[in-house]
Amino acid sequence: MNEIVSKRRIGPDVLRMDVRHPKLARKARPGQFVILRVSEDGERFPLTIADADTDAGTVTLIFAVVGKSTMLLAAKEEGETILDLVGPLGVPTEIERYGRVLCVGGGIGVAPLYPIVKALKEAGNDVVAILGARSKDLLILEREFRAVTAEVVVATDDGTYGRKGFVTDVIADLVARGERFDKAWAIGPVPMMRAVSKATRDAGIPLVVSLNPIMVDGTGMCGGCRVIVGGQVKFACVDGPEFDGHQVDFDALARRLGVYRDKERTDHEVCRIGLGRR
Amino acid sequence: MTDPAGSAGKGARGRTRMPERPPEVRRRDFDEVPQGLSEEQARLEASRCLVCKKPQCVTGCPVGIDIPGFVELIAEGKFEEAADRILLASALPAVCGRVCPQETQCEVKCVLGKKGEPLAVGDLERFAADWKRAHGTCPLPPPAEPSGCKVAIVGSGPAGLTCAGELVALGHGVTILEAFHKTGGVLVYGIPEFRLPKAIVQDEVDRLASRGVRIVTNTVVGKLDTVDDLLGEYDAVFLGVGAGAPMFLGVPGEDLLGVYSANEYLTRTNLMRAYDRQRADTPIARSRRVAVVGGGNVAMDSARTALRLGAEQVSIVYRRSRAELPARAAEVHHAEQEGIAFHLLANPTRILGNDEGWVTGIECIRQELGEPDESGRRRPIAIPGSEFVLDVDTVIVAIGNRPNPIVPKSTPGLETTRRGLIMADPKTGRTTKERAWAGGDIVTGAATVISAMGAGQAAARDIDRYLRSPKPRAWPPVGAARAE
Numbered sequence: 001m002n003e004i005v006s007k008r009r010i011g012p013d014v015l016r017m018d019v020r021h022p023k024l025a026r027k028a029r030p031g032q033f034v035i036l037r038v039s040e041d042g043e044r045f046p047l048t049i050a051d052a053d054t055d056a057g058t059v060t061l062i063f064a065v066v067g068k069s070t071m072l073l074a075a076k077e078e079g080e081t082i083l084d085l086v087g088p089l090g091v092p093t094e095i096e097r098y099g100r101v102l103c104v105g106g107g108i109g110v111a112p113l114y115p116i117v118k119a120l121k122e123a124g125n126d127v128v129a130i131l132g133a134r135s136k137d138l139l140i141l142e143r144e145f146r147a148v149t150a151e152v153v154v155a156t157d158d159g160t161y162g163r164k165g166f167v168t169d170v171i172a173d174l175v176a177r178g179e180r181f182d183k184a185w186a187i188g189p190v191p192m193m194r195a196v197s198k199a200t201r202d203a204g205i206p207l208v209v210s211l212n213p214i215m216v217d218g219t220g221m222c223g224g225c226r227v228i229v230g231g232q233v234k235f236a237c238v239d240g241p242e243f244d245g246h247q248v249d250f251d252a253l254a255r256r257l258g259v260y261r262d263k264e265r266t267d268h269e270v271c272r273i274g275l276g277r278r
Numbered sequence: 279m280t281d282p283a284g285s286a287g288k289g290a291r292g293r294t295r296m297p298e299r300p301p302e303v304r305r306r307d308f309d310e311v312p313q314g315l316s317e318e319q320a321r322l323e324a325s326r327c328l329v330c331k332k333p334q335c336v337t338g339c340p341v342g343i344d345i346p347g348f349v350e351l352i353a354e355g356k357f358e359e360a361a362d363r364i365l366l367a368s369a370l371p372a373v374c375g376r377v378c379p380q381e382t383q384c385e386v387k388c389v390l391g392k393k394g395e396p397l398a399v400g401d402l403e404r405f406a407a408d409w410k411r412a413h414g415t416c417p418l419p420p421p422a423e424p425s426g427c428k429v430a431i432v433g434s435g436p437a438g439l440t441c442a443g444e445l446v447a448l449g450h451g452v453t454i455l456e457a458f459h460k461t462g463g464v465l466v467y468g469i470p471e472f473r474l475p476k477a478i479v480q481d482e483v484d485r486l487a488s489r490g491v492r493i494v495t496n497t498v499v500g501k502l503d504t505v506d507d508l509l510g511e512y513d514a515v516f517l518g519v520g521a522g523a524p525m526f527l528g529v530p531g532e533d534l535l536g537v538y539s540a541n542e543y544l545t546r547t548n549l550m551r552a553y554d555r556q557r558a559d560t561p562i563a564r565s566r567r568v569a570v571v572g573g574g575n576v577a578m579d580s581a582r583t584a585l586r587l588g589a590e591q592v593s594i595v596y597r598r599s600r601a602e603l604p605a606r607a608a609e610v611h612h613a614e615q616e617g618i619a620f621h622l623l624a625n626p627t628r629i630l631g632n633d634e635g636w637v638t639g640i641e642c643i644r645q646e647l648g649e650p651d652e653s654g655r656r657r658p659i660a661i662p663g664s665e666f667v668l669d670v671d672t673v674i675v676a677i678g679n680r681p682n683p684i685v686p687k688s689t690p691g692l693e694t695t696r697r698g699l700i701m702a703d704p705k706t707g708r709t710t711k712e713r714a715w716a717g718g719d720i721v722t723g724a725a726t727v728i729s730a731m732g733a734g735q736a737a738a739r740d741i742d743r744y745l746r747s748p749k750p751r752a753w754p755p756v757g758a759a760r761a762e
Contacts, residue, residue: 027502037459043550043560044459068559084459086496216550216560219457219498220682221522222542228533233526238684252533255635259535260561267559 002081005058011140013065014108015074016050022057024087030115031093031210031242034059035218037084038072045069046215046237048112049088059087062111062140068267089218090241093208095119099182100126102174102205104167104196106188107133110141112210113187118148127151128181130170132188136161167192168199181205186245190257194250207245211236213256228252293395294323301615305585308471308553311612312376312401317357320405323398324353326390334387335399340732341440343367345384349402361410364403365418369443369486370436370731372411372478373465375404378728379606411481421489422449427745430455430512432499432685435463436727437518437718439486440734441741446489448742453492453512455499460549463520464719465727467549468541470579472586473609476548500684505692505714514713514741517700518734521719523680527571531629532675536563536637540572540580540676547583565672567591569640571626572676573598574724578609580674581618592618593668597625597645597658623647625658627665629673639667679724689714693756699723703756707737712753715741 006018024034033048051060065074076082093116101120105113110131121127127149133139134157145152154162155170163170167188186196187210200207213225213236220238227236228249234240297313298304304311315323327349335345343364351360364371380400388396427450431438434456446452460466462479487493499505499519508515524539526532543562546552550560568584570577573596581592594613596603599622603610614620623645630639644664647656681698693701693710700709700716707715717733719725744751 023502039559041551041554041557041559043558084496086457086459086498086502088501089498216542216545217458219501219522219684221520221524221679222545223524223526223539224542226526226533233532255535256533259563263561 002083002085004076004078004080004082005056007076007078010062011064011138014062014138014140015065016060016062017073017076018053018056018058018060019082019085020056020058021085022054024085025052025054025057025059028052028059028088029092030095030119031112032088032090033112033218033241034061034085034087035089035215036073036082036086038069038076039083042072042083043069044084044216044218046089046212046218048210048241050111050114052115062108064108066268067264068271071268071271086218089237091239093119093185093242095123097124100128100180102128102130102171102181102184102200104130104171104184104186104188105132106167106186106192107138108140109186109188109192109210110145113185114141114144114148116185116187117145121148128153128174128179130155130167132156132167132170132192133161134158166195168195171196171199171203175199175203183208184245185209190250190254193245193248197245197248197250201246208242209245209248210241211243211248211253212241213253214259227256291326293326293398294319294401296398296401301612301617304472305582305616306588308586310472310475312404314408315401315405317355317409320352320357320402321355324349324402327353327397328389330389334389335384335397338383338385338387339367340383340728341367341735343384343403345399348406349397349399352402352406357406357409358414358416360406361414362416362418364406367735368731369440370465370482370727371403371407373436373474373482374728374731375400375402375407376474376478377469377726378403379726381607383728411478418447418485418489421447424451425449425745427451427513428453428511429514429516429741429745430508431516431518432505432508433457433463433518433520433718434461434483434493435518435520435718435730436465437520437730437734437737438463438516439483440731441516441518441717441738442486442491442734443489444735444738445741446486446491448738450742450745451492452490453494454486455497455503455508456493456495457498457519458549459495461493461495463518467545468576468579469727470544470548470583471553472582473579498684500688505685505689505711509713513745514715516707516734516737516741517685517709517714517716517720518718518730519682519685519720521679521699521724522682524675525678525680526675527626527677529626529628531631531637534629534631534637535635536565536631536672537629538563538672538674540570540576540674541679543580543674544576544583547587553583553587562587563672565589567668567670568672568674569593569595569668569670570674570676571595571640572678573602574604574676574678575606575609577674577676578605578613580676582609582613582616584672584674585616585618589672593621593670594618595621595624595626595640595642595668597623598647598655599623602647602655621668623658624666625660626673630667637671637673639669640673641665641667679719681720681723685720697723701756705736706740707733708740708753708756710756713744
């Protein structure tokens with residue numbers, strides 16, 4: 001169990017790993033995540049479940065290498081095992097037949113969006129997906145999304161692919177064309193979710209976001225992942241990770257994400273240049 | 279060799295003092311504070327025991343250890359036998375010898391305490407357990423004949439470990455399902471290394487594994503498997519999931535950077551070993567000045583941990599007076615010796631911060647005690663105009679936990695109280711759900727390690743009775759069970 005069955009690079013710093021855990025593959029629902037540990041001295045950290053294959057008994061993790069822990073994970077090869085893997089955690093996405101839905105993914109946020117889009121489509125929704133990236137080479141999963149829904153719009157900040165601009169520019173285009181949506185999802189960096197929250201609020205579209213605070217235990221016992229939603233304290237690991245995007249205090253989330261920046265920077269650098277190898 | 283002076287002499291001789299590392303040394307590392315009795319000290323202390331015909335101490339022990347029995351064996355120099363005597367009733371003697379509040383359980387009933395000082399039961403228990411760990415060779419008696427029954431134990435804290443130990447000895451197949459990557463529950467994530475070395479907890483767990491208990495980590499029941507899934511696979515389920523969901527103050531500024539729940543602070547330090555900044559990847563704040571809000575053992579542990587992580591100044595803020603502090607007197611004493619300041623009769627009003635969102639202080643208001651509230655303790659009343667500010671960069675909130683909702687929410691038929699605690703019969707641990715038992719903090723709210731062990735023991739014995747009773751088996755409602 002926990003064996004890395006396949007490992008593929010799907011972007012400059014983005015990897016896709018299929019990990020064997022048959023029961024987890026059966027139980028995982030869209031919107032849920034796992035907590036993993038890669039080494040004995042390593043930290044516990046969350047990754048969303050991007051896909052699950054019940055025949056093969058594997059779950060798919062797609063992650064960007066952003067620090068020491070993801071770097072250690074990326075260094076693992078096919079055939080090796082992940083030390084600790086626990087899930088499925090979090091409340092699954094509420095999948096219903098809403099009608100016409102808008103699903104917006106930014107950067108690595110496209111990965112957790114994928115299973116949600118698949119499930120919404122299977123439930124009979126018309127799904128419009130907006131995939132945003134800084135540039136063409138950072139765009140991931142476009143083919144996979146197009147296999148699920150015909151209506152996929154790509155936007156890149158630098159215009160190297162698709163529409164030049166942000167995902168919010170695409171939303172503005174759609175709204176200007178008279179498009180109506182019954183519900184929207186947005187997953188991506190905090191500034192992106194904050195911007196989409198404003199755009200959808202202005203357009204009168206209910207919004208769900210999936211939050212990515214720092215986590216330790218993932219089961220609601222430490223409160224480290226607390227976020228403020230509608231003025232109330234919620235734990236992203238057991239109350240979320242999805243919340244009403246118009247109620248989330250994104251500023252508080254952004255602040256809390258930076259609390260260990262100094263150590264993260266140092267550890268990442270030390271790891272990158274190969275010091276402190278065990 | 280017993281005291282030739284006889285019982286009058288025994289009472290007159292003072293209680294052997296447990297040697298402790300000096301505060302200036304120990305406040306900067308994570309090694310144990312009490313160093314343990316030597317063989318000579320242990321025999322001397324053990325020989326003070328009057329070996330009462332009707333021992334009162336035993337009635338104070340939640341797991342019914344034969345205290346005069348093991349103490350007499352120590353006095354005779356039969357140290358491993360003493361440990362084995364304890365093991366008949368307690369699965370975790372090295373743990374209890376360190377964290378049990380003996381002073382309110384067995385020792386408080388000791389006859390010697392009437393005129394002099396009670397027998398140091400806790401110190402002797404620790405001595406015997408440590409001796410067996412270091413020198414013991416005798417294996418435990420073999421388990422009973424296999425019953426063919428399988429029991430799932432959810433949670434590997436003190437309740438679950440004890441339940442597992444009893445059931446495996448009675449011949450049942452036992453599997454422990456633990457959510458974390460390490461077993462031990464609060465013994466590992468909550469109680470710091472300097473009060474309870476993790477190697478000791480690991481040894482106790484290893485002993486269970488060697489008896490045939492199957493242990494599965496990284497499994498969250500309620501997420502990966504529901505209790506109903508387990509009941510499909512096992513004959514009985516014991517829920518020892520603990521009361522792990524931290525309470526916050528609800529004051530302005532609690533969302534500032536540098537505010538931790540005690541659970542998070544201790545989990546990072548203990549379970550994830552963040553105190554070892556060189557090795558551990560898990561970060562923890564580099565605090566200079568810390569305020570810990572709360573007065574229980576968790577608050578003391580948090581404060582003493584903050585000191586060891588390098589804080590220059592650590593304070594406890596507690597809203598009642600010294601007499602009401604729930605923490606063990608010994609831990610309060612240790613904290614004071616280590617230089618932790620106590621701001622009693624004070625309660626936070628808000629947490630202050632700078633423009634970047636970091637904590638810079640905590641404003642508190644002085645309290646006076648009024649009439650007792652529903653808990654029986656005198657109610658703190660704020661004194662208007664008495665606000666003061668403590669200059670701190672970290673606030674640790676150690677005001678208690680609520681029950682974790684994951685299991686109750688995913689288990690139909692499992693009734694809970696208004697507060698979310700699982701309803702269970704106090705004598706047998708039976709819940710309202712057939713074939714499901716529960717014990718420990720998830721039933722009582724936050725309490726002690728030993729009371730969780732007592733609940734695990736009682737549930738194990740009831741599970742055994744139930745599994746061996748002929749079918750069809752009755753499942754009385756929780757209230758009816760109470761009347762039996």
